[in-house]
Amino acid sequence: MTIEKHQIEQYNSDLIGRHEKHFGFVVAEISDVESILEKLIGFQIAIPSWALGTGGTRFGRFSGGGEPRNLEEKMEDIGLLHQLNGSSGAISLHIPWDIPSNYQEIRNLASQFRLRFDAMNSNTFQDQKGQALSYKFGSLQHVDPAVRRQAIAHNIEVIRHGVELGSDSLTVWLSDGSSFPGQLNFRKAFENTLGSLQEIYAALPAGWKLFLEYKAFEPNFYATTVGDWGQSLLYVNKLGPKAFTLVDLGHHLPNANIEQIVALLLMEGKLGGFHFNDSKYGDDDLTTGSIKPYQLFLIFNELVEGMDARGMNHARDLGWMIDASHNVKDPLEDLLQSVEAIMIAYAQALLVDRKMLRKAQQENDTVACQEILQAVFRTDVRPLVAEARLRSGAALDPLKTYRELEIRNALIRKRGAVTVASGL
Ligand SMILES: [Mn+2]
Secondary structure (H helix, E strand, C coil): CCCCHHHHHHHHHHHHHHHHHHHHHHHCCCCCHHHHHHHHHHCCCEEECCCCCCCECCCCECCCCCCCCCHHHHHHHHHHHHHHHCCCCEEECECCCCCCCCHHHHHHHHHHCCCEECCEECCCCCCCCCCCCCCCCCCCCCCCHHHHHHHHHHHHHHHHHHHHHCCCEEEECCCCEECCCCCCCHHHHHHHHHHHHHHHHHCCCCCCEEEEECCCCCCCCCEECCCCHHHHHHHHHHHCCCEEEEEECCCCCCCCCHHHHHHHHHHCCCEEEEEECECCCCCCCECCCCCCHHHHHHHHHHHHHHHHHCCCCCCCCCEEEECCCCCCCCHHHHHHHHHHHHHHHHHHHHHCCHHHHHHHHHCCCHHHHHHHHHHHHCCCCHHHHHHHHHHCCCCCCHHHHHHHCCHHHHHHHHHCCCCCCCCC
16 A cells, blocks of 8 residues: 555645744754755665564564565555655565565565665574574584585575665674583684675675674674674674674663764774664664663764764765564554654754864863753754655654554555564
8 A cells, every 4th residue: 555645745734834833943043954954855764674563572472463464565564654754765675584576576666665675684593494404503603614605605695686676785694603601612603704704795796785783692692703893893804895894773782882883983984884773671672762862862973973074975875774673563653763763863963063062072171062962962853854754745743644544454454453474
């Protein structure tokens, strides 16, 4: 299903008076509002194909009804999101959960929904039906070269699917590691992983990037073979100029200073992409901005500062993706909230007075530095984000419009009350 343009316009017309009042109030304080709106309109956040179904935990999963049953319906869902918020114009595919059966049809569908294909994701963290060798004790790190070869071949197959769809990057996240001391020789595990990654890297087509994601723990609980940003950076530096580190917000030990990690990776030209979510304790995969919105703003502050310092294009030069799903929310509502939180943090970061901040830093005026950042964080920029949506033909209030159009009920009528999306 798609939403008719006039339906969005009708809801917008009910809200426009109130919006204009709020927008006028905010822009009175901003000097370069047009360039900020332009950046907001251009900023797109990829939706992963696994986030359209209700998330599960290791204890269970409570499906909500009307979940997409195949790749086509997942794209339909992202198309709906993009119609509502104008900022979800990309899809990130997971292989083998979403192998396209007909590339041409999938490409046509993507252009119909105005979606492009963001990074492709491989999966060597679980065994697939009929798979010859098991990943129980790792994949790219495995002590048996035959297992490593199988995992390398899978990643190269993922690249091939991506080429057919017009993607230009591969994200590798490994669950490889060890759960008990002594289980693994750390150096050999690193060397095996590096050797495997080098073979995958060699298969990258021209213009492609490889993103290496790190994670501190889980499912292995003693050590992971790409455990933190330093380890990821070691690998990608050894791999070459097409390899980059990918930061997933939930993959750090508690209280890690993610904004500093981001700043240094950008400085080194080795930040490739970003996975958004939020967490209270570990890799909780909670809705972005639901727990630590100030941290999200501080991260965006470093992203904008660091990208501007290198003359990077905010929208295109890094991969932006949501990597979250939860089991108590309608996935589409959850994604609308996540995208909104990301856009708010980005808008706030664009408002930081860089000149004033540099001056205050130079003068060691700690109080002024804090004031400059917090003044922006405490500014309600929601009307700016809404104006960007309005100008791109999307909904002033995506969540309200989604609810009032009763989209979930329509999806349940179409797909059934008991559908389970493929994936985790
Ligand atoms: Mn991730």
